Amino acid sequence: MSNAVTSPPTHVEEWLALSLTPGMGPTRARKIVDHFGSAEAVFRASLTELEATGIQAASAQAIATGKSGELAREEMARAAEQGIALVTYEDACYPPRLKEIYDPPLLLYVRGNSELLNQPGIAMVGTRHPTPYGSGMAERLACDLAAQGMVIISGMARGVDTASHRGAISAKGKTVAVFGTGVDVIYPKENSRLAEQILALGGALISEFSLGTFAAPQNFPIRNRILSGMSVGVLVVEAAEYSGTRITARCALEQNRDVFAVPGNVTNKNAWGPNTLIKQGAKLVATWEDVWEDLPPEVKLTLKPAVPPESADASSASLFPDDGLPPHEQRILSLLKADEATHIDELVERLENEMSSSEIFAALFELELTGKVKQMPGKNFVKSF
């Protein structure tokens, strides 16, 4: 797709024209494309035919008079000049997960590596005013996840977004910044250098807003649906009670994305968001493994982790199962079998001269917690293998 600018894929002009038509949102645009059979067919329709669909008169006129097409060609020229690719809804590079949401953008403006849009990514979101804990965690988790081959998707805002992109960069990983402005408008300005670093490492800057769109508050929540829509899951780091992060997390739930959240001290206002999401069922994340564990198997397969994701603890535990165990635990383990359950009453009975039932319980808990023993229903225990 690096040559997308010089040889644009089919229908770029038409999709772009639709998106630049006044009074025409993505949902409505897709409806009239469906009505006429294709984006091209919309532009072959007469004013009467267009008006008959019930779209606004201004929209119908802009299309029928060629005004929309003209705007599109101008925008395409500007994009080409700046090396910006236009990835339409019909393009093979269009993020597959983004198509699943209710109102996917008609097209995305892309600077950098468009192919990245096809790869599994995790959206990282949070407050623009994190505590050192918040920005530290965002950077750490982004770094660790990027090292596993995950694309880190964020909004390049101040705070958690910036820390997340930085973390990915520190792992020399791939990251995508989804702008709430035109993709040619860096906001906040201090992130120009960050934008360059993202591109230098094969990342991408994307937006659904037309070139030159300046920062406007209402565009940021709209942008957030792309963040969650593109991703396999959304990781919330710090967010206060009234924040756009809640909307992104809500989008994620709407879109059937996993929601992950980093807990924090409840005395920290910024922990309200993640803690509340965890209460509502978001997965608590302390390390990157907590995200990894919940990824769909097909996603894990497409990633190439630098280190094997499975910890070696479990297997090493079963290689030397009795090493260094307290005497009570060793004794109990000696009575348990790996292939047959032993009932607690039998243990109490057999050990009655050696330890109390409470001591047996305490030892069994410990053995279970360290994975050496597994409890079956009805207080039956087996040795792990």
Place this chain on the structure above:
Amino acid sequence: MSNAVTSPPTHVEEWLALSLTPGMGPTRARKIVDHFGSAEAVFRASLTELEATGIQAASAQAIATGKSGELAREEMARAAEQGIALVTYEDACYPPRLKEIYDPPLLLYVRGNSELLNQPGIAMVGTRHPTPYGSGMAERLACDLAAQGMVIISGMARGVDTASHRGAISAKGKTVAVFGTGVDVIYPKENSRLAEQILALGGALISEFSLGTFAAPQNFPIRNRILSGMSVGVLVVEAAEYSGTRITARCALEQNRDVFAVPGNVTNKNAWGPNTLIKQGAKLVATWEDVWEDLPPEVKLTLKPAVPPESADASSASLFPDDGLPPHEQRILSLLKADEATHIDELVERLENEMSSSEIFAALFELELTGKVKQMPGKNFVKSF
């Protein structure tokens, strides 16, 4: 039960004698009581009959020769002298929830208000070395829950236990300290004053260990099953990776008690315990309401909260539903009905000249988050009432 010392309930001597018999744990003791029909009947049995049950020879002899009975009478005299009540398994004051566990103590030594053992309590547990955040949260939550009439049950150890008892005291609430020593041995010593305060406010100090039992490491995990066993739920405040708190939390799960945990920064080693428990399904607790919400209705009914537990937010929101809402949200709310669902497509259609579908989404999320709108399956929305 304050007169328990002068007129002991039936079978105190026999249950005490059983608990002081060498080689006799609670489980085994209950078995031979079942075998002979009552605690008294055990002491009417002959040595041969006792030996035939398969108990240890030393146990049988101690019972048959009257040695156990003698020990019990001596202990009862010591208890009476110090104003310590003996609450047996058969006593009406015996904590009802404690009977549900696998190996309830045969009897409890009680200083203070025995009737408290019958009232719903929450166990609060955690590390002996909390951060200021941990001890602050323990004190705050204990204070708030005690103010609602909950009995705060803890172990009077240093750290989280001490902070929890203190919190209850600061609310002039009731608290029970479950000792891992004899109830006449204050450990750690610096808590003598705390013990007095607990008693002065109508609380209790209890133990299953015989009088004069000194602090021994193995007794503390054993004690922990009483903490969780007596309570309706266990609230974990701070606990490092390898800690007795894990055992208590595990006990609680075993005993079908709710487990509550206060989250913390993952960079704090003491947050490992609660965060991990939350990952495993414990309820995240930021305020006392988070515990309150999950209490069984019958428990809430027996408590007399100082302030009504339900927040007034929801109802006041519906009294003035449109006040101060952003224009988009007001407009959308004006189209929704309380008694009939409106599909998202209808909203998009009707609002197409006023706002984009993305703006509609953002506004709907906000309305849903503030409880003004409810989403039904299939992207249908109703106004809350």
